[in-house]
Amino acid sequence: MPDSSFSSLGPGRAPAGVDTSRAGIARVYDASLGGKDNFEADRQALAAVLEVAPGMCAVSRRNRAWLRRVLRYLAGVVGVEQFLDAGAGLPTVSNTHEIAQLVNPWARVVYLDNDPMVSAQGRALLETNEDTVYLHGDLTDPDVLAVDSSVWRYLDQDRPVAVILGSVLHHLSDSADPASIVARVVEALSPGSYVAITHFWDPGEDSPDHQLAREVERRFVENAVGSGWYRTRAEIESYFTGLELIDPGVVPLDEWWPSGPVHPPGTAEERLILGGVGRKCGLVPLL
Template structure:
C-alpha cells in the first residue's frame, strides 16, 4: 500500500491509481482496486488498453529522443511511475535528457518524487495541467526546460479527464503557444463508445463516481487537438499501430480502444 497524507482522497477511486492497478502496479488503494475490478468485469479489454498505451509512450519517446534528437520532455498528466517511464526511455538515449512530469494526484507526485530523488535531470510538479501559468512558471520547469529550444509535450490519456466545458483544445494550445518550431506534441486518447465492445457505457458511468469522470471522443475530435502541428506519419491511428516494432493484426489494432499521434510544430 502506498504512503499518503491527509491531502489524499481515499474515499473515492482515482483514475491514475486505477490505471496503475491495470498495469500491475502497487501504488493504489482498496477503493481503486475495487472500482478497477468492476470495470474489468464489464470490460476485460481495459487492461489491454492500458498496456497498449504504455507501449506507445515508450515507442514515441524512443523515437523523439533517438531518431529526432529531442532533449526536453514535458509529460502532462504523467500518472504514477512504472517501469519504462519517460525519463528512463529518454535518458537511455542520452543521460542528460531532461524531463518534467506534471500531475495533480498526490500519490502519483509522491511516488515520482521518491523515484526521481537522485536524478538531477528529471522532476515532478504537483499541478493541474489546465493551469498553464503554474506549470510553465514552476521552479522545476524553469530549472529543467528551455522553451527557446524544442520541447516534446506529452499528453497521453490525460485529455479524456478534461470535459468539453473546460475546452481541452485550449489546454493543448496553451502549451503549443510557448513552444518553438521543431517542438512536438504526442497525444493518446480513449475512443468513443462505438469503438468499444459490450457495456462500455456502464463502465464509463463508474468513472463518474471517481475523482475525475471520463470523456470519450472520436478519432476526428482527437485529430483536431493537433491544430497548428504537422502530423508525423502514420498520423492519428490506433495506438497499437503507431510505428509498431512488430506486425499488428487488425483485431489487435482495434483492441487499442484509443488513437494516438505525434505532431511537429513548424
C-alpha cells in the same frame, strides 16, 4: 502503475492529505497495470469498469508500449533532448526519463501531475537523477506554462520540448475545453517541439463498438473516477490543430511506429483508443 520497489511509502500507505476513500485516476491506472500503489477504492473503481470491459487492463499495457515507441522516436530519430510528461501518473517501470535517457543520456525530463501522491512518489524515485524532476501542477491552469512557470526552471523554453499527454485529455470534461488547453500548451512551445497524445475513442453509431464506448464512459464517469470520456476521431484530431501530424497520423496505438509486425487489438476495448504525434512547425532554434 508503479513497481513496488519505487514506493518509499510502502504498499497501502499514502502521503498526508491523500483521500484514500475516493478513487484516484493515477491509482486506478496503477491497479490496471498490477501495481501496488493503490487502495480499495481504486480497485473497486477498476472492478466497476472491468464488469463491462474486461479488456481495459490490456488497454493500459498497450498505452505503455505506445509510450516506449514514441519516446524512442522522439529522443532518437528526431533528437529531442527535453521532455514534459504532463499528467504523468505514478512512477512505474519504463518511465519516460528511463526510456529517453537510455536513448539520449543528456535528455532532461519534467513530470507534471496534480495528484499529491504522484508528486510524493515521483520525488522519492528521482532523488538521485539530476536531469529529472517531478512537479506538482495542473494542466488546466492557464499559468502552468507561463514564462515564470517552474517548468522553465528545468527546461529551456527557447529549445524544442516534447510534451507527452498520454491518457490525459479524456479525463478533461468538455467544459474544460481540452482543445484550448492543448492549444495553450503548443503556444508556449518553441518551433520544432512535439506533442504526443493518446485518447479514448468512440467510433460512432455505425460501429459495433459504439455501445461499449458509451457504457465504459458511463462507468468511468459515474462509478469510477468521475472522468473518462470517449470522443470522436474529429474531436481527437482537433487537439493537433496548428501541428504537423507525423505519419501515420492519429491511429490505433499499435499502428504508430511499430517495432516489428503490427499486432491487431486482442479485445474490443483495445480498439477504442487512438494516438498520434504532432510537430510545431517553424524555424528551429540553433542548439
